[in-house]
Every structure is written in structure tokens, then in C-alpha cells.
Amino acid sequence: MLEVTGLELALPDLSAKRGFARAPLVSILRNLSFCVNQGESVGVVGQSGSGKTSLGRTLMRLNEPTSGRIVFDGVDISHLQEAELRPLRRRFQMIFQDPQSSLNPRRRIGQSIIQPLMAYGMLTNPQQGWQRSEELLERVGLEPMLSRRYPHELSGGQRQRVGIARAISLEPEFVVADEIVSGLDVSSQAQILRLLRRLQSELGLTLVFISHDLSVVRAVCDRVIVMSHGEIVESGSCAEVFSHANHWYTRELISAIPLPDVDEKWLNDIDAQDNKVG
Amino acid sequence: MLGLGVFLLMALTAMTGSWLAPHDPLEQDLLNSFLPPFWVAGADPAFLLGTDNLGRDVLSRLIYGTRVALMVAVIAATLTGMLGTTVGLLAGFFGGWVDTLVSRMVDIWMAFPAVLLSIVLVAVIGAGLHAVIIAIIVIDWTRFCRVVRAETMVQCQQDYVASAVTIGLSRRRRLFVEILPNILPLLISLLTLEMGIAVVVEAILSYVGLSVASDAATWGGLIQEGRLYVNQAPWLMVFPIACIIVAVLGFNALGDGLRSAFDPVLRR
Ligand SMILES: Nc1ncnc2c1ncn2[C@@H]1O[C@H](COP(=O)(O)OP(=O)(O)O)[C@@H](O)[C@H]1O
Numbered sequence: 379m380l381e382v383t384g385l386e387l388a389l390p391d392l393s394a395k396r397g398f399a400r401a402p403l404v405s406i407l408r409n410l411s412f413c414v415n416q417g418e419s420v421g422v423v424g425q426s427g428s429g430k431t432s433l434g435r436t437l438m439r440l441n442e443p444t445s446g447r448i449v450f451d452g453v454d455i456s457h458l459q460e461a462e463l464r465p466l467r468r469r470f471q472m473i474f475q476d477p478q479s480s481l482n483p484r485r486r487i488g489q490s491i492i493q494p495l496m497a498y499g500m501l502t503n504p505q506q507g508w509q510r511s512e513e514l515l516e517r518v519g520l521e522p523m524l525s526r527r528y529p530h531e532l533s534g535g536q537r538q539r540v541g542i543a544r545a546i547s548l549e550p551e552f553v554v555a556d557e558i559v560s561g562l563d564v565s566s567q568a569q570i571l572r573l574l575r576r577l578q579s580e581l582g583l584t585l586v587f588i589s590h591d592l593s594v595v596r597a598v599c600d601r602v603i604v605m606s607h608g609e610i611v612e613s614g615s616c617a618e619v620f621s622h623a624n625h626w627y628t629r630e631l632i633s634a635i636p637l638p639d640v641d642e643k644w645l646n647d648i649d650a651q652d653n654k655v656g
Numbered sequence: 657m658l659g660l661g662v663f664l665l666m667a668l669t670a671m672t673g674s675w676l677a678p679h680d681p682l683e684q685d686l687l688n689s690f691l692p693p694f695w696v697a698g699a700d701p702a703f704l705l706g707t708d709n710l711g712r713d714v715l716s717r718l719i720y721g722t723r724v725a726l727m728v729a730v731i732a733a734t735l736t737g738m739l740g741t742t743v744g745l746l747a748g749f750f751g752g753w754v755d756t757l758v759s760r761m762v763d764i765w766m767a768f769p770a771v772l773l774s775i776v777l778v779a780v781i782g783a784g785l786h787a788v789i790i791a792i793i794v795i796d797w798t799r800f801c802r803v804v805r806a807e808t809m810v811q812c813q814q815d816y817v818a819s820a821v822t823i824g825l826s827r828r829r830r831l832f833v834e835i836l837p838n839i840l841p842l843l844i845s846l847l848t849l850e851m852g853i854a855v856v857v858e859a860i861l862s863y864v865g866l867s868v869a870s871d872a873a874t875w876g877g878l879i880q881e882g883r884l885y886v887n888q889a890p891w892l893m894v895f896p897i898a899c900i901i902v903a904v905l906g907f908n909a910l911g912d913g914l915r916s917a918f919d920p921v922l923r924r
Pocket residue numbers: 389390391392404406424425426427428429430431432433
């Protein structure tokens with residue numbers, strides 16, 4: 379589905395810009411190669427500043443890679459122009475890290491959710507639009523009546539679900555989820571992760587799941603890529619990486635999990651509990 | 657809404673001025689010069705706010721002055737806002753050399769003392785209302801430009817703009833459909849602020865005799881004429897100054913009021 383080879387990204391460092399001169403480049407991603415197979419979920423972990431968001435944004439072609447190739451379903455998208463990308467874009471979507479800023483603050487929730495459909499001309503009738511947005515809200519476990527609200531009237535967890543609803547409205551094949559549970563408490567985390575897993579199986583999504591928290595990645599992903607300072611330091615199946623990490627950095631990340639001995643099926647445990655309660 | 661009240665009052669006064677004013681603002685009546693306002697002994701109830709050195713009715717002159725002030729405020733602020741906002745939006749959105757060019761230009765502009773520049777400009781263009789408006793636009797577009805540019809840059813960094821890219825919105829749609837609505841509240845504040853500034857600038861230019869024809873009634877002109885008789889007839893200066901203050905405060909209140917009424921983020 380997605381094949382990345384020798385991906386490099388350098389962005390201008392605007393803080394060092396002087397006068398009319400071009401800003402010097404800082405290297406942010408270095409020589410990344412990996413692939414993501416159809417229907418698989420791949421975790422990307424690494425501490426803050428290791429370049430995870432930059433990687434996600436580059437896969438979405440929000441940044442143009444400095445060198446290397448990104449091949450999406452057989453098409454090299456690394457240097458496509460915006461007009462050429464447009465028809466492809468509906469097939470890959472991103473759920474953004476910060477639910478505060480990922481929704482237009484002056485647009486109603488419902489309109490934000492169906493905006494992708496409108497943009498691709500898949501919806502034209504406004505009445506149909508509200509109905510569709512309410513369906514999508516229900517799909518991500520929110521009250522349909524929220525569609526008339528504004529983002530600031532929602533909680534962080536609700537906004538994150540709206541972000542998910544917006545991202546899946548186009549029924550994409552490939553989704554990058556960037557730290558979507560980081561700002562949330564453990565029980566909302568579990569709910570969102572379960573939602574994501576359910577959607578993944580319903581829609582057959584291929585997922586790149588970015589997080590700094592290995593325990594979250596372990597609960598959701600088949601494979602994991604460990605990043606540090608813009609480079610991949612380790613990758614492999616979750617089980618492999620957890621049982622014998624090769625790189626010291628990975629071992630450190632593992633030891634940083636609050637309760638490393640807790641069973642990796644913690645999410646299922648919470649599921650079971652919730653089902654009992656509910 | 658206080659601001660809206662003041663604004664509507666001004667608009668109404670400006671529109672119905674010729675009907676509302678008890679006298680012709682230019683009509684001289686030397687026998688009735690320096691009549692005090694109505695609450696002072698010796699006042700003539702026909703001249704509610706008194707008369708000036710030539711016996712012209714102060715109230716009527718203020719009413720006619722409102723028309724000039726409001727016209728300058730609305731026209732100059734709107735045009736200034738359009739120019740500054742367009743340039744600021746483009747600089748903030750496209751960045752790169754466009755932004756560098758605009759920023760340098762703004763820097764150079766800001767290095768000139770504004771009042772002096774406006775006087776020079778009007779002197780060059782020739783006195784008159786259009787010159788006052790042009791002077792305000794030429795000088796004050798940077799106020800909009802700086803603020804709008806900075807705010808556009810902040811908005812561009814927000815994920816909702818990136819999210820608009822991932823659904824394939826064109827640059828133009830991103831700028832006008834996503835970013836512009838989010839800087840609109842700021843624009844409203846700036847616009848009403850600029851309306852107040854325009855009134856003050858018009859008054860200053862009238863004061864130095866560079867606005868409309870010198871015998872026509874403007875608030876600044878009234879202040880300038882009243883200055884000569886400030887000991888004898890202080891009301892000649894006090895009333896137009898009060899008008900300017902009320903107008904400026906009213907415009908600012910209008911900005912706040914409009915924002916809290918129409919901005920969904922402020923309107924909780
Ligand atoms: N637009 C940008 N311009 C310059 N440097 C950037 C930009 N975006 C991110 N960076 C830098 O890239 C590095 C990685 O950032 P990021 O991808 O956000 O990391 P993470 O998501 O893992 O926390 C950081 O050092 C950050 O300062």
C-alpha cells in the first residue's frame with residue numbers, strides 16, 4: 379500500500395533567516411525506509427521532537443520530501459503537484475495531533491465533518507449534508523445533535539472523535555493518526571482506541587499510528603517503527619520489539635512505560651470491564 | 657449595544673442633517689454672535705448650542721460636520737482596510753519573497769512620522785475631502801497590513817489549514833474559505849478602530865485648514881475657529897471636541913459589540 383524509500387526532509391529554519399537571504403535548511407527526517415501493507419497498522423514511536431509529526435505530514439504530502447520516494451498504491455507521490463495529488467488525496471487522510479487546532483474554530487462541527495465530501499463534490503444538497511454529518515457523528519460515538527455546535531463547545535475527546543469523523547468521511551484507504559490520544563485521560567484513550575480499531579476493521583483501513591507511548595502502540599499495532607532524531611533506530615513486529623529490543627533507545631522507551639508488566643491486552647481488559655458495566 | 661447606538665445616531669444625523677439642522681450652517685447673523693448655549697443666562701432658545709463669532713449656529717454646524725466625519729470614517733477606513741488586508745493576507749499566506757518585500761515596505765512606511773506625512777500629502781494633492789481620504793489610506797494601510805499578516809501566519813500554522821490541504825482545497829479556497837473567516841473578527845476591530853482614527857485625522861487636517869473648503873462645517877474646523885475665542889466662548893471648542901470623543905469611543909464600542917454578537921468563538 380505504502381512504500382517509503384530513503385525519505386529525507388529538510389525545512390527552512392526561519393529563526394535563522396536574515397534579511398533577503400534564504401533561510402538555512404535544518405534536516406528533520408533522515409533516510410527513512412519502510413513499508414506499510416494493506417490492512418496493517420504500523421506504530422511510529424519516539425520521544426517528542428523525534429520527527430513523528432513531520433513524517434506523518436510528509437506522508438500526507440503536506441511537506442514535499444527533499445529526497446527519497448513515497449509510493450502510494452503504485453504511484454510515486456513524492457513530487458506530484460497539488461492538482462495531480464488532488465484525486466489521490468481522498469484516499470489518504472490524517473487525524474491531527476491537536477484537536478484544539480485541527481478543526482476550523484468558526485465552522486460548525488457538522489460542516490467540518492462533511493467539508494471533505496463537499497470538496498470532492500460527493501454531496502451537494504445541504505439538507506443531505508446535515509443528515510450525513512449526523513450519521514458520521516453517530517459512527518464515531520457522538521450525539522448527532524453536536525453537529526450544530528462549534529469546536530470550542532466540545533471536550534478534547536469529543537473533538538478528537540470529530541477529527542476522526544472528518545478523516546473517515548471520504549472512506550480513505552490509508553490513515554495517519556498522529557498522537558490522537560495523547561492529551562486524554564486513560565478511559566477516553568481506551569474508548570478512542572477501540573473506536574479506531576472498530577473503524578479499521580469496518581473500513582479495512584491501513585493505519586499509521588503515531589504515539590510517544592509504547593503501551594498504546596502495543597495495544598493497537600501489528601508492527602512498530604522506533605524513531606529518534608529523525609531516523610529509524612528499530613523496527614519489527616510488536617512482539618519482537620517488545621521481547622528483545624536491539625537498540626538502547628528502544629529499551630529506554632520500553633522501560634519508560636508506566637507499568638511495563640501490565641499485559642499487552644490491557645485495552646481488551648478495559649473493553650471487558652466496560653461491557654460488564656454497560 | 658452602545659456602539660451601535662452611537663453609530664446609528666451619527667448615520668441618522670448625517671443623512672437627515674439638512675432637515676434636522678435648525679439653521680443654515682453658513683448663515684451669518686452678526687447681531688447674534690457669541691450667544692451661549694441654552695443653559696447659560698442670556699441664551700437664545702433658537703440657537704440651542706449658541707453661536708460663533710459670526711453668529712453662525714453651532715448646533716447646525718456640528719450636525720453638518722457629522723456628515724463629513726462619518727463619510728471620512730466609513731470611506732477611508734473601508735478603503736484602508738481593503739488595501740492593508742489584501743496586502744497583509746498575501747504576505748502572511750504566501751510568505752517567501754512576497755512577505756519579505758511587504759515587510760520591508762511596511763518598515764520604511766513606519767519610519768515616516770504619520771501626521772507630518774499626511775499634511776505633506778494633502779498639501780501636494782490639494783486640500784479637500786478626497787485628499788484627506790487618500791492621505792489616510794496611504795498612511796494607515798500598514799496598520800492593517802502588519803496585524804493581518806501576523807494573524808494570517810498564526811492561522812496558517814494551525815492544523816485546520818493543513819487539514820484543508822488534505823481534502824484537496826485549492827490555495828484560493830484555503831485563503832478565503834478557511835483563513836479569512838478566522839481573521840474577520842480581528843478585521844472588524846481594526847476597521848472600527850480605523851474609523852475613529854480617520855475622524856481624528858480629518859479633524860487634525862481641518863484644524864490646519866487642509867480638509868474641505870475652509871468655511872464648510874467640520875468638527876476640526878470648528879475647533880480651529882473656536883480656538884481664537886477660547887476665553888470668551890469656550891463652548892465653541894468644547895462641543896466639537898466632545899463630538900469627536902463620542903464618535904471615537906462609539907466606533908470602538910461598535911467593534912466590540914459586533915464581535916461579541918457575530919463571532920461564534922466569543923459568543924458563548
Ligand atoms: N515547519 C518546521 N520548520 C522547521 N523545523 C521544524 C518544523 N516542524 C518541525 N520542526 C522541527 O522538526 C523536529 C521534529 O518535530 P516533530 O515532527 O513535530 O516531532 P514529534 O511529532 O515527534 O514531536 C523538531 O525538532 C522541530 O523543531
